[in-house]
Structure formats: C-alpha cells, structure tokens
Amino acid sequence: MQRIAVDMDDVIAAPLPKHLQLFNQRYNDNISINDLQGRYLTELRPHLEKEILDLLAEPDFFRDLDVMEDSQEVLELLDREYDIFIVTAAMELPTSFSAKYQWLEKHFSFLNKQNIVFCGDKSIVDADYLIDDNPKNLEVFKGQGILFNSPYNSHVEEFKRVDNWKDIKSYFIDNKK
Amino acid sequence: MQRIAVDMDDVIAAPLPKHLQLFNQRYNDNISINDLQGRYLTELRPHLEKEILDLLAEPDFFRDLDVMEDSQEVLELLDREYDIFIVTAAMELPTSFSAKYQWLEKHFSFLNKQNIVFCGDKSIVDADYLIDDNPKNLEVFKGQGILFNSPYNSHVEEFKRVDNWKDIKSYFIDNKK
Numbered sequence: 001m002q003r004i005a006v007d008m009d010d011v012i013a014a015p016l017p018k019h020l021q022l023f024n025q026r027y028n029d030n031i032s033i034n035d036l037q038g039r040y041l042t043e044l045r046p047h048l049e050k051e052i053l054d055l056l057a058e059p060d061f062f063r064d065l066d067v068m069e070d071s072q073e074v075l076e077l078l079d080r081e082y083d084i085f086i087v088t089a090a091m092e093l094p095t096s097f098s099a100k101y102q103w104l105e106k107h108f109s110f111l112n113k114q115n116i117v118f119c120g121d122k123s124i125v126d127a128d129y130l131i132d133d134n135p136k137n138l139e140v141f142k143g144q145g146i147l148f149n150s151p152y153n154s155h156v157e158e159f160k161r162v163d164n165w166k167d168i169k170s171y172f173i174d175n176k177k
Numbered sequence: 178m179q180r181i182a183v184d185m186d187d188v189i190a191a192p193l194p195k196h197l198q199l200f201n202q203r204y205n206d207n208i209s210i211n212d213l214q215g216r217y218l219t220e221l222r223p224h225l226e227k228e229i230l231d232l233l234a235e236p237d238f239f240r241d242l243d244v245m246e247d248s249q250e251v252l253e254l255l256d257r258e259y260d261i262f263i264v265t266a267a268m269e270l271p272t273s274f275s276a277k278y279q280w281l282e283k284h285f286s287f288l289n290k291q292n293i294v295f296c297g298d299k300s301i302v303d304a305d306y307l308i309d310d311n312p313k314n315l316e317v318f319k320g321q322g323i324l325f326n327s328p329y330n331s332h333v334e335e336f337k338r339v340d341n342w343k344d345i346k347s348y349f350i351d352n353k354k
Contacts, residue, residue: 005301085301091290097274113268114298120291124182124262126303126319142303 001083004172005117005127006075007137008088011148013103014066015056022055036151062099067107070165076110078172084111085127089137091120131168135159146171178260181349182294182304183252184314185265188325190280191243192233199232213328239276244284247342253287255349261288262304266314268297308345312336323348 009015016033023041024030027048035044042049055061078084086104090096097118104116117125122132123140130141131148135156138145146168147159162168186192193210200218201207208221219226232238255261263281267273274295281293294302299309300317307318308325312333315322323345324336339345 087301090295091293094275094278097278097295098271101271101274112297115301116268116297117301118267118274118295120289120293124180124264124292124294124301124303126301
C-alpha cells in the first residue's frame, strides 16, 4: 500500500485566519489574507516578528483551529486505499504538542494514532507522497512532493500544486479510475 | 552523511528502574530487574496490567529519568560524523510529550531540536541505522537495525545486539579506524 504523509497546519488545520485575526486585534492592525500573497506576516510587519511568533506559542493556539474544507471527507476516502500519516513540524513550537494531538483526536478520529508524527526536519519521513504548504519541507523530501496552495507560497513553481482537497481527491482517486 | 536514528526509552533514558521502583512501592511488591529476563512487567503481573501502564501515563513520569550510562558522551562523538535523530514512540503516551522534550533539552542539549521525532509506527523513519530496544520497531525498519540490550529482549536473536553505549562507540567509531 502506498503511503501519503500529510502536513497539518494550512493543509488540514487552519491556523492562518486565526493568527491574522489575533494579530489584528492585539496590535490594532487590519491585514487581510490577500495582503499575504507571496509573503509571511513577519515579512509585512518585521518590527513585530517576535510578537507574531509568540501568538503561535500560546499553549491553546492550536486547540480550536478550523478544519480545512473537505479535508476530513477526502482523507477518510484516501484512508481506504493508502496508508495515511499526519506529519507536523511541531518541534518549532513544543508548547503545541498537546493541543495538536487533541485536535487530531477530535477532528480526525478515524486515523490511526500510531500514524501521527511530530517532527522538525521532514527529511526523516519515509513516504511515497508528502502534501505540504511549505516548499522547504518538499525540498528535503525524497518522494513525490505536492504543494498545498497557501497565500505565502503563491510564487513557488517547483512543485505539483493543489488548490484544495477536491484537487487532492482528483489527483489520488478520480484520475486513477 | 549517514543518519542514525536513536530511540529514547531504555536506550538513552532509563524508565525501567523508575517504573519498577514505583510499582513495587505502590503495590507492595518486590520485583527486581533480574525477574524481567525475557518478560515485561505486565506479563509477570497480568492482573495489574492497567495499573502498570497507568504509572507511565502520569505526566511527570518521564521528566526525571536517569540518563543511560555513556549515552551522552558517545552521542556527542557520533554527532560529529553522523546525522543523529532521536525517534521515540510517544504517541502511545500523549501525556509524555512535554516531559520527554524537556528531558532531551536538559540532557542532550547539543542535539538539534529539529532532529527530534515523536511518532508511533517507526516504519515512517528514513535513516541508515536505528538503535532501539524494541524488536517490533526494528522489524518494520528498512535500514540496519541495532538491538539495544534490555532484560525483556534477552531472548531476541534476529538483530545485531549491543550491550551498552561503549559497544555502540565500537560499532560506529573504533571499528572504522
């Protein structure tokens, strides 16, 4: 059975809208998702870099994130034909471990808990596919990398890009029929 | 650079003596490490299986474990010539995440935090070597498996066995000179 590794943040979980909303609220700003085309929030407001990253380190930040549209339905389908692993770069934010695990238990309870990976450097991942929004993770991955569309990766051209989970369904299931 | 994946429990950290001591103390028993040759504690006291596993799930259990003899010195040496990853099956005990991370920060601060992996099924690990005390993890690993000696794996014969960290140093460094 082929194995698909799936990133969490901005692929199945949606930290970006919450991060932006929290930032605008606390620092009285008005940045929209459209302002982030090709850029990270820290690049738009470099003088607040520490404050921006500190928002993510709050222990509850990852606890109540929205689920990315269609990700549950499509992963449940893929789970029948592929070996699914959730692989998240949690070592950058050790405060997020519990919240991330509980979020997965709540929203992706059908996945095997033994197939969750909290790591840093994703070159350690042995899988056939990696679906990730961060080109840095795809660069070190040895299998087929699939870039999940996000405002800040809009300029990246080296990888197969999918816009949403319907695209992923087409790539893995519809196209194989 | 070749990559060595290193398990935590009973390889660089010593949960076994603490687990046994806690068990004897709480359940008024007198089991020694020698009683565990080829057997797990849960096999010796099957009627207390849940209680035995619950001891490990206490959030602080992994916080103050002893460091396995010579593991720091040898890993610091190996770290110069190999890419070292710490790979621990933490998903069985989600309550252990923080304690395990803090223990690594304290005792193996020289290792790159991006090279820590909390996982379940270790078949996801892409490395040249895996040093582990659990034969189940070595069975699913595609590289060279190295079994770290422990009382309960004393009957296992399928893998290259090392008795301690001096053996590991010989295997990776002394033998290559």
